Amino acid sequence: MSDIKIKITDREGISHEVDAPTDMNMNLMEVVRAYELAPEGTIGICGGMAMCASCQCYVQSNHHLPEKSDDEEAMLSEAFNLKENSRLGCQLNISDVMDGLEVELAPAE
């Protein structure tokens, strides 16, 4: 088992440093849910299909993350509170390149 560290700022502005496993096929949205950093029903509504924007987050560190897929681009183009550094947490699979990542959850819609 291998873990990386991720710093997640929740919607109340409180920052949490959490361990995220790279070997459990998890994505960032699921990590947020596993640590209950946002109330159930307000994040990951579509279950991780890039079909809602409830897991939108702002990437604050300079990590090279995988490119956005067409699905993610399309969903973000209709998301509210969009910023240059917006990503959908459900499309970011936890991997070694994300060690030390810092993200902030976008406000709930």
Add this chain to the structure above:
Amino acid sequence: MIQTDILIIGAGPTGLFAVFEAGLLKLKCHLIDALPQPGGQCTELYPKKPIYDIPGFPEVLAGSLVDNLMEQIKPFQPGFTLGERAETIEKLEDGTFVVTTSKGTKHQAPIVAIAGGLGSFEPRKPQLENIAAYEDNGVAYMIKDPEVYRDKKVVIAGGGDSALDWSIFLSDVASEVTLVHRRNEFRGALDSVEKVQHLKDLGKIKLITPGEIVGLQGIDTLESVIIRKSTDAAENIMLETDYFIPLFGLSPKLGPIGDWGLEIEKNAIKVDNTLDYQTNIPGIYAIGDVNTYPGKLKLILCGFHEATLMCQSAYQRIFPDKKYVMKYTTVGGVTGFDGTKKEAPKAVVKAIN
């Protein structure tokens, strides 16, 4: 007043399967759903996506699963109130419940089963501070009667199928249609995208991409919108319009059910999972994604199980004096309320000489 044995709120897979299990017990069901078609999330969000964990189906498309469920419950003649949201519940002196929808349709039943998933699907509203003031005064989140827009100026925002399709449709009705989207790419049926391109070339649809509505103006009613073209506010443009229709899809909200006096935890309804998925109000059950209990999993297959146990408990509530023995469908067959009967073929007994 619509009367039934089990009133099911939510016509997703769990609600639909409850009709089957109730039917085996000769209980009639009626379903209410805010969406105009049955299937819940499966048809609204991801009809073309495959599901791999329905027992006995190595792979099934969400839309096909709903079609199959509709076929499976057909003999039990469920009633449907679609396109209406369940708003209020009232308990009568005889212990039955009356549920009234957003359109005032009343339903009465001794048992209410909430199979509401994540809640009812509501239009996603752009976060503009004064938008509420213009609702029904120039701002609409869905198009009910296209004639309202005849010879009017309309601004549509969004990048999906509904934004494309309504832009196409209204280009023949409205005096001016402007489609605003945050980027040049649209995600919709290829046919619709090409049609919008064609109408744009003909000058029948004005396309503003990338663009985003950032402000609404008007005294009493909407008169114009402010469109942001880039990060430079100096490039903002003002566009006169009679209507602004943001079409950003739907998102589920628990809604009025949250005010029915039910115990809510984590945006879901607490139920007794040791027995029958009943809520804190006897006679009201919650099944599928809408409920919560220790170890809850939001899976369709779990919803099916919960629906089945709920029906057994509902039967006992309706007929407290009757003894019921569960019968396998293979043994008892399926006798529909419509007179149809399905049963296993009888074995042939014949001597071999």
